[in-house]
Amino acid sequence: MEENRLSNAVLYLMAAGAGLVVANNYYNQPLLNLIAETFKVSESEVSNIPLFTQLGYAFGLLFIVPLGDKFPRKKMILIDFVAIITSLLTAAVAPSLLMLGIASFFIGFSSVVPQLFVPMAAQLADDKQRGRAIGIVMSGLLIGILGSRFLSGMIGEYFGWRIMYVIATGLMLIYWLLLKWKLPELQPDFKGSYTALMKSMARYFKTESDVRLAAVRGGLGFAGFSAFWTTLVFLMEESFNYGSGMAGAFGLLGIGGALAATWAGTLSDKINRNKLITMATLLMIGSWMIFGISGSSLWGLMLGVLLIDMGLQSLHITNQNIIFSKHPEARNRINTIYMVGYFIGGAAGTISGAYAWEMYGWTGVAGIGLIYSLLILVFHLAFKKPDFSKEV
Structure with missing residues (x-):
């Protein structure tokens, strides 16, 4: 496969797969x-x-x-699917919370395929279409995150939470067959040892301040996002007397925000990326202010979901467009640095959101989310570099 030959069929296959695979990480949230x-x-x-x-x-x-x-890349992905399927089946039959926790760890560990698709899309697309390609794959990913909540919420309410994991296993088997049939193979650029590979990643982390800053911005944004989705099901039950189905249904609202990914990717090819990041952060700050006064208002929560999804996705796409513009031979390693920071932030948001809920209720959750978003703005304004690649 030659570089810069990305067909729409392959692009949308990767976008669909990004959504289906990443969904495995989020089925649990409406089912808690x-x-x-x-x-x-x-x-x-x-x-x-x-x-x-x-x-x-x-x-x-x-x-x-x-x-x-x-x-x-293709061989790696197909092998990884064996671990995904095994982990999902283990979760479906888990006899204890501990076993479900272990299975959940390995579901997360193996479901990193979307983060192989994003650099593939960036590598296969030409320079003028890279933002669009990343945006489409990331649209699929976020639709998967949000759609998974709706699907698992409804299935959990009517059939039980274990059935969701059985269905997820079937989806992974079907998608594995599609990948084996359609996904192109990409040969690697790095020829050294695994140790050298990891050392080179440490070197990129030390020398690339743009990547470090993107990881901080993304991690703080995802921290607030995770705090919201981890506690929403508890708010629905306590304040509105709704179950997992309604909590999952909020994911459908967020899909509207997910569609902003394609727009954000295209826009980041054309305008100043620093301004786009500032705008995205302000959207998230606004969403948390709305959440703070909407603990008993479904309409307010709906508006907040749209804004936080639009803001986070725009931030995420712009971050990735920035980091993928450098070192094309190391896009997977660069993406790893960024996404590790992103999901460490998500883990911190999950912990802090759960404790904020237990100690201060929904007001505490809204407060911690607002703090995370304000910190994004502080770090961005303090450490951003000028973006001379765009005139506007």
Whole structure:
């Protein structure tokens, strides 16, 4: 396969796959109350399930994704699917919360395939279309995150949470067949050892301030996002007397925000990226202000979901367009640095959101989310570099 030959069929296959695979990490969030009932545990204890999933994802990013610069991409992905399917089946039959937590860690660890697709799209697209290609794949990814919540919420309410994991296993088997048939192979650029590969990643982390700053911005944004989605199911039950189905339904609203990914990717090819990041951050700050006064208003929560998804996705796409513009031979390693920071932020948001809920209720969750978003603005304005590549 030659460089810069990205067909729409392959691009949309990767976008669909990004959504289907990343969804495995988020099926648990609307199901937390059902899982807590099954194992007779508290809300803070069951919040360890999304925490373990996010930590697993961070470890997968660190140890699996860099291998995309060393081994043929398609072969790697097809092998990884064996681990995804095994982990999902283990979760479906887990006899205890501990076993579900272990399975959730490995679901996260293995479900890093979307972070191999994003650099593939960036590598296959030409320079003028790179932002668009990244945006389309990331649209698929975020639609998967949000759609997974709706799907698991409804299935959990009517059939039980274990059935969701059985269905997820079937989806992965079908998609594995499609990948084997359609996904092109890309040969690696890195010829050294695994140790040298990891050392080179440390070198990029030390020398590339743009990548470090992007990881901080992305991690703080995802921290607030995770705090919201981890606690939303508890708010729905306590304040509105709704179950997992309604909490999952909020994911459908967020899909509107996910569609902003394509727009944001195209826009980041044309205008000043620093301004785009500032605008995205202000959207997230506004969403948390709305959440703060909407603990008893479904309409306010709906508006906040749209804004936070639009803001986070625009921030994320612009971050990735910035970091992928450098070192094309090391895009998987660069993406690993960024995404490890992103999901460490998600894990921190899950923990802090759960404790904020237990101690201060929804007001505490809104407060911690607002703090995370304000910190993005502070770090961005303090450490951003001028973007001379765009006139506007």
